[in-house]
Amino acid sequence: MHDGSGLIAVQNLTKxxxxxTAVQNLSFTVSPGSxxxxxxxNGAGKTTTLRMLLGLVKPTSGTATINxxxxxxxxxxxxxxxxxxEAQGFHPNRTxxxxxxxxxxxxGVPDAQADQVLGLVGLSTAAGRNVGGFSLGMxxxxxxxxxxxxxxxxxVLDEPANGLDPExxxxxxxxxxxxxxxxxxxxxxxxxxxxxxxxVDQVVIVSRGQTMYYGPLEHLRQQQQRRVFVQPSDVGALxxxxxxxxxxxxxxxxxxxxxxxxxxxxxxxxTALRAGVSVYGIQEEQADLEQIxxxxxxxxxxxxxxxxxxxxxxxxx
Amino acid sequence: MGDLxxxxxxxxxxxxxxxxxxxxxxxxALGGGLLSGLTGRTFVEFFSSSEAEQLSDxxxxxxxxxxxxxxxxxxxxxxATMFPLIFGALAIAGEVGTRTITTTFLTAPSRVHAMAxxxxxYALWGAIYGLAxxxxxxxxxxxxxxxxxxxxxxxxxxxxxxxVLSSILMTLFGVGLGALLPNSAGVVxxxxxxxxxxxxxxxxxxxxxxxxxxxxxxxPNGSVDGLTGSVAVDLFLADAGVVPxxxxxxxxxxxxAGGAQAWWLSGLIFLAWVAAAFGGGWARMTQKDIx
Numbered sequence: 001m002h003d004g005s006g007l008i009a010v011q012n013l014t015k016x017x018x019x020x021t022a023v024q025n026l027s028f029t030v031s032p033g034s035x036x037x038x039x040x041x042n043g044a045g046k047t048t049t050l051r052m053l054l055g056l057v058k059p060t061s062g063t064a065t066i067n068x069x070x071x072x073x074x075x076x077x078x079x080x081x082x083x084x085x086e087a088q089g090f091h092p093n094r095t096x097x098x099x100x101x102x103x104x105x106x107x108g109v110p111d112a113q114a115d116q117v118l119g120l121v122g123l124s125t126a127a128g129r130n131v132g133g134f135s136l137g138m139x140x141x142x143x144x145x146x147x148x149x150x151x152x153x154x155x156v157l158d159e160p161a162n163g164l165d166p167e168x169x170x171x172x173x174x175x176x177x178x179x180x181x182x183x184x185x186x187x188x189x190x191x192x193x194x195x196x197x198x199x200v201d202q203v204v205i206v207s208r209g210q211t212m213y214y215g216p217l218e219h220l221r222q223q224q225q226r227r228v229f230v231q232p233s234d235v236g237a238l239x240x241x242x243x244x245x246x247x248x249x250x251x252x253x254x255x256x257x258x259x260x261x262x263x264x265x266x267x268x269x270x271t272a273l274r275a276g277v278s279v280y281g282i283q284e285e286q287a288d289l290e291q292i293x294x295x296x297x298x299x300x301x302x303x304x305x306x307x308x309x310x311x312x313x314x315x316x317x
Numbered sequence: 318m319g320d321l322x323x324x325x326x327x328x329x330x331x332x333x334x335x336x337x338x339x340x341x342x343x344x345x346a347l348g349g350g351l352l353s354g355l356t357g358r359t360f361v362e363f364f365s366s367s368e369a370e371q372l373s374d375x376x377x378x379x380x381x382x383x384x385x386x387x388x389x390x391x392x393x394x395x396x397a398t399m400f401p402l403i404f405g406a407l408a409i410a411g412e413v414g415t416r417t418i419t420t421t422f423l424t425a426p427s428r429v430h431a432m433a434x435x436x437x438x439y440a441l442w443g444a445i446y447g448l449a450x451x452x453x454x455x456x457x458x459x460x461x462x463x464x465x466x467x468x469x470x471x472x473x474x475x476x477x478x479x480x481v482l483s484s485i486l487m488t489l490f491g492v493g494l495g496a497l498l499p500n501s502a503g504v505v506x507x508x509x510x511x512x513x514x515x516x517x518x519x520x521x522x523x524x525x526x527x528x529x530x531x532x533x534x535x536x537p538n539g540s541v542d543g544l545t546g547s548v549a550v551d552l553f554l555a556d557a558g559v560v561p562x563x564x565x566x567x568x569x570x571x572x573x574a575g576g577a578q579a580w581w582l583s584g585l586i587f588l589a590w591v592a593a594a595f596g597g598g599w600a601r602m603t604q605k606d607i608x
Contacts, residue, residue: 017606048608054423056607078424089416091332098331106324106424146420 002067002074006032006153006185008053013062015048022048024209025062030187030202032153035180037200037217038189041297045209046189047085050158054083066154078107082147084157087139089146092132096123096142099131100149107150117145122171136163144172154185161195173199193293207297220292227285228260228268229253233278241275242268257281321425321434328417329442334407339449342400346393346450350457353389357458357466360385386458386466387553388572391546393454394480395573398487398541399512401446405439405491406504409602413499419607428603432496436595439492440485447484451477472552479545479580486584487541490591496598499605512538520576533576540586543577550574 008030015023023045030036040046051057053064055071066074066081074080090099100114118124121141126134131142140163147155155176161169176199180186190196193203203220205213213220232238235258239250242260249261260268265284272279329335360383412418425431458467468476491508498504516538523532533539549572554560560568569575577583 051606051608056419056422058604058606072427075426077426081423083423085419086416089419091328091411091415091417093333094331098327102324102327102331103420103424105320105327106421108320150424 002069002080004153005067006183007068008064008066008154008156008185008187009068010049010053010064011062013049013052013064014060015045015052015057016060021209023052023059026206026209026211027062028204028211028214030185030204032185033180033183034201035176035186035188035199036202036204037193037196038187038204038206039193039196039293039297040189040191040206040212042191044191044206044297046191046206047158049206050083050085050156050187050189054081054085054156076108076150078103078150078152079109080150080152081154081156082150082152083155084140084143084147084160086158087136087143087163090131090134090139090142093130095128096131096134096145097127099142100145103146104149109150113149113151117148120148121145137165137168140164141168144175152184155179155187157186157188159189159191161190169195193289197289205293205296212296217289221289223292226261226264228263228265229257229281229283229285230260230265230268230272230279231257231281232272233280237275238272238277241271241277245271247271318430318434321430322437324424325434325438326441329438334404334411335442338400338404339446342397342446343449343453345397345400346453347457349389349393349396350454350459351461352457353386353393353454354458354461354466356389357384357386357462361463361466382556384466384468384553384556386462387468387472387549388568390454390458390476391542391549391572391574394450394483394545395538395542397450397454398446398484399509401443401484402487402491402508402512403505404442404446405488406495406508407501408435408439408492408495409598410495410499410501410504414501422607429599432599432602435492436489439488443485443488444481446488447481448477450484451480454480468552475548475552476545479548479584482584483541483544483587486544486587486591490537490541490587490594493591493594493596493598496602497594499601530576531578534574534578534583535586537587537590539575539577540583540590542573543583544580544587546572546574547577547580547583551580 010029011027013023013026014021026045026049038046038050048057049064052059053066053071055077063070071077071081094102096118097114100117101111104111104114115124115127118127121144123138123141123145126138131139134142140160144160147157160172164172176186176188180201188196188200197217200217202215203213203217204211230238235252235256238258239252242250247260247263251259251261253259265282269279269282409418412421421431422428425434455473494508495504498507516536519536520533520539524530534543546569550565550569553568553572554565566575569577574583578586
């Protein structure tokens with residue numbers, strides 16, 4: 001049986017579909033009590049990795065375990081791990097309540113659990129409706145409800161924000177954080193860092209089927225140097241004063257502002273005061289995670305800019 | 318395992334497919350029963366008429382002992398079991414189509430457990446369809462036939478048994494093939510074409526090319542048809558007195574048991590086909606990457 005640790009461990013995982021290597025030697029672990037973001041561009045192998053973890057796809061090599069066991073050795077998997085893989089997976093002519101009751105009995109939980117999870121995702125009023133008539137956002141909520149049926153210790157979500165409205169995304173964010181705070185494990189994939197930035201504590205960033213970064217989001221943020229944008233009355237004088245103060249990373253922007261790296265706004269303003277330069281505006285740049293993410297994952301599928309349109313000469317005119 | 322069986326049962330009862338297919342099943346059974354009864358009755362009336370009396374005497378036919386309506390029962394069952402076959406075929410192909418198979422595999426201890434639960438539930442459905450078929454076929458015969466044309470209680474019990482067996486096996490054959498070829502439209506079209514057209518053409522080809530008649534009884538439809546047809550012919554012969562050998566041949570062909578082995582052997586042959594389809598489908602579903 002599984003060890004109940006709530007730990008997800010992926011080790012040297014590789015999957016090849018014919019000649020295509022979807023996932024290559026991927027390793028990471030996910031600890032309970034935190035929300036881990038699994039990030040990468042489309043086609044980076046995220047979905048394949050999650051499906052290998054859930055026993056739906058057989059790895060070519062390597063292992064993926066939950067609670068120290070591969071999926072098929074979990075015994076009653078629905079009680080250990082819940083998964084939101086796609087906003088599909090419903091019979092269009094089955095009602096929401098009946099869909100959940102089918103899987104409630106498969107997992108071995110009482111029927112009352114079906115209504116309870118429907119309430120949890122805010123679909124109580126739609127319980128008697130056929131899922132085929134649901135919007136994408138409602139289906140996504142249904143997928144979350146199905147994942148929660150067995151009150152699992154581990155939750156795996158593949159791009160769950162797709163199709164959710166802002167209200168739904170905010171709800172999901174709060175829900176996942178409180179779920180993790182109960183000491184449970186959450187692994188959530190996305191191709192947009194901004195989408196999960198406020199939700200996750202840790203990130204695994206993959207590209208081309210390989211791990212590019214794995215660790216706390218905070219460390220990633222700290223990797224980015226801070227920059228201060230300042231609009232002085234005399235750019236030259238402020239630049240000289242900053243250089244004298246030992247600040248070398250200066251850049252004059254086309255709009256007349258000065259970009260200063262490696263110092264904070266207070267230091268720049270103090271230097272300007274001492275140099276007798278007026279400051280009309282000063283702004284500290286937030287660490288732009290999206291840029292770091294883009295740098296880490298760029299180059300998988302490089303598109304070209306469109307060729308300029310050329311009017312055909314001659315013809316029928 | 319009980320939980321999974323209940324889950325599979327709920328899957329079948331919470332959508333409309335089971336009764337959507339039960340309606341044509343019942344209509345065909347009833348229609349086939351009515352037609353079988355009428356055929357038998359027409360036959361008795363014809364040979365009992367004064368004009369045909371001499372012919373009957375010459376042939377040694379005792380019309381009230383020739384239960385022709387029996388022979389139509391085998392054909393009716395064979396045609397009506399097409400619907401439980403389709404019902405079975407959609408068990409897994411349908412789940413792959415709606416992608417509910419993902420959640421099914423995520424909530425079962427293993428794929429083997431999920432498949433086994435499905436097999437049990439669909440065997441039960443096969444039995445339900447089978448009971449409906451024999452019930453409505455019997456109703457049709459009772460409505461149009463005279464009591465002398467009907468089998469006795471033992472005969473009815475035997476017919477009911479092979480009808481239910483045949484329906485269960487057809488359903489499971491569908492489940493296996495639906496797993497082997499998990500595409501709803503594709504597998505349904507293939508099965509209908511095979512059972513109604515392809516195998517009949519194949520049987521005709523075999524007969525024309527001079528292959529021994531018994532070869533037909535080893536084909537899927539030839540064997541499942543033989544399961545019910547042989548019983549119908551046996552019941553017919555038990556009461557019919559002396560029937561010339563050539564006559565028996567045509568009786569068997571008429572009942573759908575042309576070239577078929579004894580009913581139990583035909584059943585075993587079709588069981589082997591079911592096992593092959595199920596084994597293949599089982600292997601495919603346990604290996605398949607659900608992407």
